[in-house]
Amino acid sequence: MSTPASVxxxxxxxxxxxxxxxxxxxxxxxxYPAERKASAVLPLLHLAQRQHDxxxxxxxxxxxxxxxxxxxxxxxxxxxxxTMYNHKPVGKHLIEVCTTTPCWLRxxxxxxxxxxxxxxxDVGETTADGKxxxxxxxxxxxxVNAPVVAIGxxxxxxxxxxxxxxxxxxxxxxxxxxxxxxxGRRGACPATGPTTLTTKPGxxxxxxxxxxxx
Amino acid sequence: MPKLNIDGxxxxxxxxxxxLQACEQLGxxxxxxxxxxxxxxxxxxxxxxxxxxxxxxxxASCAMPCADGMVIKTNTEVxxxxxxxxxxxxxxxxxxxxxxxxxxxxCDLQDQAVAYGGExxxxxxxxxxxxxxxxxxxxKTEMTRCILCTRCVRFCEEIAGVSVLGAVxxxxxxxxxxxxxxxxxxxxxxxxxxxxxVGALTSKPYAFSAxxxxxxxxxxxxxxxxxxxxxxxxxxxxxxxxxxPRLNEDVNEEWIGDxxxxxxxxxxxxxxxRPYVRxxxxxxxxxxxxxxxxxxxxxxxxxxxxxxxxAGDMVDVEAMAALKDLMAALGSANVDCRQxxxxxxxxxxxxxxxxxxxxxxxxxxxxxxxxxxxxxxxPIVNARIRKRYRESALGVALIGQAVDLTYSYQxxxxxxxxxxxxxxxxxxxxxxxxxxxxxxVILGAGALARAxxxxxxxxxxxVVEANEVVREGWNGFNVLHLAAARVGGLDIGFLPGAxxxxxxxxxxxxxxxxxxxxxxxxxxxIDASRLGKAFVIYQGHHGDRGAHRAxxxxxxxxYTEKNATFVNTEGRVQRARQALYPVGExxxxxxIVRALSERLGCTLPxxxxxxVRGRMAAANPVFAGGEELVAAPWQAxxxxxxxxxxxxxxxxxxxxxxxxxxxxxxxxxxxxEAFVLSREGKTGTHG
Numbered sequence: 001m002s003t004p005a006s007v008x009x010x011x012x013x014x015x016x017x018x019x020x021x022x023x024x025x026x027x028x029x030x031x032y033p034a035e036r037k038a039s040a041v042l043p044l045l046h047l048a049q050r051q052h053d054x055x056x057x058x059x060x061x062x063x064x065x066x067x068x069x070x071x072x073x074x075x076x077x078x079x080x081x082x083t084m085y086n087h088k089p090v091g092k093h094l095i096e097v098c099t100t101t102p103c104w105l106r107x108x109x110x111x112x113x114x115x116x117x118x119x120x121x122d123v124g125e126t127t128a129d130g131k132x133x134x135x136x137x138x139x140x141x142x143x144v145n146a147p148v149v150a151i152g153x154x155x156x157x158x159x160x161x162x163x164x165x166x167x168x169x170x171x172x173x174x175x176x177x178x179x180x181x182x183x184g185r186r187g188a189c190p191a192t193g194p195t196t197l198t199t200k201p202g203x204x205x206x207x208x209x210x211x212x213x214x
Numbered sequence: 215m216p217k218l219n220i221d222g223x224x225x226x227x228x229x230x231x232x233x234l235q236a237c238e239q240l241g242x243x244x245x246x247x248x249x250x251x252x253x254x255x256x257x258x259x260x261x262x263x264x265x266x267x268x269x270x271x272x273x274a275s276c277a278m279p280c281a282d283g284m285v286i287k288t289n290t291e292v293x294x295x296x297x298x299x300x301x302x303x304x305x306x307x308x309x310x311x312x313x314x315x316x317x318x319x320x321c322d323l324q325d326q327a328v329a330y331g332g333e334x335x336x337x338x339x340x341x342x343x344x345x346x347x348x349x350x351x352x353x354k355t356e357m358t359r360c361i362l363c364t365r366c367v368r369f370c371e372e373i374a375g376v377s378v379l380g381a382v383x384x385x386x387x388x389x390x391x392x393x394x395x396x397x398x399x400x401x402x403x404x405x406x407x408x409x410x411x412v413g414a415l416t417s418k419p420y421a422f423s424a425x426x427x428x429x430x431x432x433x434x435x436x437x438x439x440x441x442x443x444x445x446x447x448x449x450x451x452x453x454x455x456x457x458x459p460r461l462n463e464d465v466n467e468e469w470i471g472d473x474x475x476x477x478x479x480x481x482x483x484x485x486x487x488r489p490y491v492r493x494x495x496x497x498x499x500x501x502x503x504x505x506x507x508x509x510x511x512x513x514x515x516x517x518x519x520x521x522x523x524x525a526g527d528m529v530d531v532e533a534m535a536a537l538k539d540l541m542a543a544l545g546s547a548n549v550d551c552r553q554x555x556x557x558x559x560x561x562x563x564x565x566x567x568x569x570x571x572x573x574x575x576x577x578x579x580x581x582x583x584x585x586x587x588x589x590x591x592x593p594i595v596n597a598r599i600r601k602r603y604r605e606s607a608l609g610v611a612l613i614g615q616a617v618d619l620t621y622s623y624q625x626x627x628x629x630x631x632x633x634x635x636x637x638x639x640x641x642x643x644x645x646x647x648x649x650x651x652x653x654x655v656i657l658g659a660g661a662l663a664r665a666x667x668x669x670x671x672x673x674x675x676x677v678v679e680a681n682e683v684v685r686e687g688w689n690g691f692n693v694l695h696l697a698a699a700r701v702g703g704l705d706i707g708f709l710p711g712a713x714x715x716x717x718x719x720x721x722x723x724x725x726x727x728x729x730x731x732x733x734x735x736x737x738x739x740i741d742a743s744r745l746g747k748a749f750v751i752y753q754g755h756h757g758d759r760g761a762h763r764a765x766x767x768x769x770x771x772x773y774t775e776k777n778a779t780f781v782n783t784e785g786r787v788q789r790a791r792q793a794l795y796p797v798g799e800x801x802x803x804x805x806i807v808r809a810l811s812e813r814l815g816c817t818l819p820x821x822x823x824x825x826v827r828g829r830m831a832a833a834n835p836v837f838a839g840g841e842e843l844v845a846a847p848w849q850a851x852x853x854x855x856x857x858x859x860x861x862x863x864x865x866x867x868x869x870x871x872x873x874x875x876x877x878x879x880x881x882x883x884x885x886x887e888a889f890v891l892s893r894e895g896k897t898g899t900h901g
Binding site: 071072073077080083 | 377379382394
């Protein structure tokens with residue numbers, strides 16, 4: 001990722017959880033034994049990132065470190081290890097295009113190219129209006145519905161160029177596109193429709209002979 | 215006791231021993247980078263792979279505990295190829311800039327690449343480049359050379375107790391850094407240079423100055439604190455280029471403090487290289503003959519009671535023994551080795567030693583620190599306390615200024631009041647001491663320098679006796695001294711004789727004109743303005759406070775320039791060895807005193823070092839033995855009296871400048887700026 005020259009200037013002076021988030025944080029911390037409260041570092045960093053426009057400034061990491069009684073460097077280590085923590089400002093919609101092998105075989109190049117053309121930015125960049133940031137990610141873990149793009153907390157699957165452009169168009173208009181498969185399949189069913197469990201259990205069929213889940 | 219077979223040899227080891235350690239016990243060398251016997255096991259370099267029967271692939275021997283019936287092979291084709299593969303991967307991103315790397319010639323990576331590596335790389339990709347970090351004035355970084363073994367990260371976290379280093383990022387982007395740029399504020403940071411197996415962390419002051427094979431190496435003893443760390447002095451020509459630690463499990467393990475390592479550039483500056491005599495208010499260069507003549511002329515007719523001698527913090531026992539004899543020959547009992555003005559009971563050796571011993575701290579299960587800040591007064595002792603603290607959650611209590619000791623402690627108060635409660639059992643921590651199996655009390659020598667030192671010493675003895683800190687087979691009473699010369703001076707009896715004056719009284723006498731001649735043997739930490747009109751003879755190696763006030767200056771030898779005896783705070787008698795010759799006309803200190811005695815007509819009865827040491831052994835049998843410790847029997851010491859409730863003041867304000875050598879050191883001046891002045895100027899938003 002290229003670093004905008006202004007990032008240093010964007011680092012806020014201070015950070016603290018909102019009262020609601022602090023309550024959530026305390027709840028998360030209470031899941032662990034008191035002497036092992038450092039275990040709460042991942043969810044707390046996530047909470048901090050959510051509160052702070054989807055990126056983690058240094059003061060937020062320091063805040064979490066102090067809250068958990070950890071050395072600050074230990075939190076920096078964790079926060080920089082995981083790619084889902086952002087260390088500089090991102091657009092309102094973070095578009096994460098998976099380009100790992102299964103998605104690539106199923107056409108992620110086309111999807112990524114469509115994103116770049118539609119948004120007029122390259123990977124790692126943010127649109128001028130601050131709405132979209134485009135990044136490439138490794139396996140998003142939804143290979144059955146490849147190619148896949150994660151936007152915020154939602155997955156958009158079975159994409160091609162026009163499909164991802166349509167999703168972006170809706171976001172641009174302020175609508176929320178329907179997450180999941182964009183070709184209408186349910187969950188991770190076969191693309192050509194279900195091939196097993198096609199009838200109701202207990203009915204007159206023999207197709208489910210072996211099936212016991214009723 | 216697991217029994218296993220390694221390369222056809224049967225061996226049984228302690229439970230918990232790793233395969234790597236078992237191999238070492240058999241003398242089989244296993245290459246490694248990340249594994250370090252004093253740090254936690256990271257198992258990330260994979261260099262220590264060995265073959266284990268019934269395992270589908272080679273195992274990392276540093277992280278594999280020995281188990282019964284294991285069959286290990288370390289010299290098979292599989293192991294050879296595994297090591298070659300690992301080495302190829304480690305070298306993928308290593309710059310191979312050995313010709314311009316300071317680690318060259320003493321580099322683990324270099325050595326192991328020759329021994330275990332292949333002959334070429336198959337990689338065609340570009341090597342990665344990592345930006346350098348600024349770790350402060352002592353540690354130089356070349357982070358592209360880093361192989362990410364994380365030894366430095368673990369050293370900071372575990373030994374030094376400052377969590378500032380970390381490995382951030384992941385995969386090919388990971389790098390060791392402080393993240394937020396800052397110098398590594400630890401008095402043990404120089405050891406990072408030693409733990410780094412490659413040239414990523416090297417010594418900044420030593421940069422580009424020599425190759426290891428050019429250096430003449432002398433095993434010696436450090437004098438910058440009272441620990442007596444074992445060191446090796448590396449010299450080229452007439453210059454000490456570096457000091458590195460030498461292994462001594464009982465004293466410093468394999469660490470030394472930063473002052474011991476880096477203050478050596480002070481040995482080249484501000485040196486007294488010839489005698490001086492004051493004429494018309496100005497010190498003028500003189501010959502030895504003229505200097506001795508000036509002293510002889512002054513001393514003529516002065517009664518012994520009007521002559522006094524003070525010894526400084528870095529003086530060797532030989533010099534003190536000789537000067538004490540000279541003073542006795544001149545009829546003076548006004549000698550004191552405690553230039554800080556401490557008045558404490560020296561009649562019982564047990565009353566001024568670190569009796570538990572440094573290695574003994576590893577058995578402690580309760581610790582009370584009184585009026586000391588071991589982190590700056592003796593970083594090596596503090597590291598040992600921290601080691602015990604990490605192993606056992608040692609309960610520590612501190613009486614004195616609340617400071618960061620790198621481990622948590624219960625703060626009982628700033629002044630001596632809690633001691634009364636501890637002595638009569640009413641204080642809650644008394645029960646902790648009493649219940650402990652191996653309780654330890656550490657009394658700072660700085661506390662003894664207070665006017666009430668004698669009473670304080672007695673009060674602490676009461677605390678010790680009331681809580682059974684000294685018991686059958688265990689002596690938990692310790693005095694943590696500050697100066698390398700101190701215990702040696704006490705042992706040789708460089709103390710006021712019958713009717714003699716101590717430091718405070720000598721200074722008062724000088725001011726009042728009752729003392730006419732003061733002989734300062736390397737004594738620079740006294741207030742020279744209090745010497746009144748006395749005729750001052752300064753013998754030492756640096757033009758510091760003492761020499762500035764002197765009327766005659768005699769050039770002595772620094773610790774690297776003489777064969778000399780030092781006794782550490784435990785009472786361990788150790789010998790420093792001469793690594794190079796004294797500068798200019800300077801001479802070994804006892805020889806100067808011996809030569810002067812001849813001129814004064816009271817020739818001391820020794821002509822060589824062996825005879826001086828024979829004299830020392832006659833004065834105190836501890837000097838007759840070797841370096842092993844002689845336990846001092848418990849006996850009463852101190853004189854009960856009123857104790858001033860005033861808080862214990864910090865004794866060392868600037869760790870980096872405590873003596874004539876470190877005050878002359880440019881490196882220490884840079885450290886002062888980076889660590890001490892910046893800390894005082896900090897506003898609370900630092901870090």
